[in-house]
Amino acid sequence: MNIPATGRRVLVSGASRGLGRAVARAFAANGDRVAVHYGSRQDEACRTLESLAGTGHVLVGGDLSDPAEAARIAGAAAGELGGIDVLVNNAAVNLPHPLADTSYEDWSALWQRHVSVNLVATANLSHLAARRMIEAGTGGRIVNIGSRGAFRGEPDHPAYGATKAAVHALGQSLAVSLAPYGIGVASVAPGFFDTERVAHRLSGAEGEAIRAQSPFGRVASAEEIAAAVLWLASPVAEWSSGAVLDLNGASYLRT
Template structure:
């Protein structure tokens, strides 16, 4: 594939695309004429709804548990076949997100719960992304094709996550992994970047935003609002574009100035 071809319709794999940020990212690529492989682990109905919403043709649905290394490898092969034989862009969005159910504050969690939380989050948020990256990177190298990999990290990698330390650590490691891959894959014309979203108004955050803490969350940003999945998608689409190749290695903050890194 030539660089000119990279500007035309591309094959895009978005992990964790059944809803929220992943759904918005999938839709943003499809709007630009790309063929999108919508990945999900268990939410098949939601993933099918994402697929139905995508404009254009040539999209596909792929399933797999990223905590399983063999499943991660298989879903990339399925995605390649599903979008016409080539994946040019990978968006590593799938993650075990913080919730009250997986809260693991060090002073309030049993050792078994602590170990389980760390294993679950690291297996998906870091190792799953690493394994999918390996598969897509080698696919691109074999084709001698340019490409882009964008990791969806988190502001929590910088501000800390005291009630979900495994989440914060896994996202910080994902940023670092992306920068290592940016160095390793640049000779192959593959850019690797990350985004670090702040608080995003996804479906799972509706109750929190509608409750008594909603105003304080919105006030974290001088814009007086929280981010949307579409805000994140806009950054991801830009970083995956050929024009952003020279930004390889960057971590783009998408948090409405709610946190500023020095």
């Protein structure tokens, strides 16, 4: 299989801001062409697109929780880029729903939302991208954005933790099934990292407590996570297929 080191066609879901934006920038700086996907934040996605190094990048919008929309999004990205060599499944929701304080109606609706976006959309987009990689016959990479919460638990966000654990398991299943086609599949499991969405939590006592989770006394940057994603998608990372890479600054150690 001939997977290039640069000049790849890369689809990044949920790339309007935060980690998705950092991942898109990392691939663009590497010389790849990126399809920047967004769900509803078109203005922010346009800013991501405008910030990318190089040329040939495209914008694709739509609701990945709708299977028909997911197919349209993958088709649009592949059409604009001329194919898909790398898929980064970053799009996700993470809405609080502690059991003791959440009505059954809200609980049920939020679980459905997390499953449809975090898990089913990831599975659908993986199918859509992988089938194109198989047809092209040149291999490829899929990198899933999981979470430390899949291992240590998320008491206020249980559906998020559960769906991210499922994403890790999905990635390992796909790693086995897609290896004969030269397609590597891996996941990252970040701990807390700094983005505009969570910046308000990093001030005061809460911020001190969050930084104290790691013996480094800080949280990660989105760029640090993106660098690991870029490596996992590289030609030299084939033997990491099936891995779930912890990126949490030794804040949680699995056995």
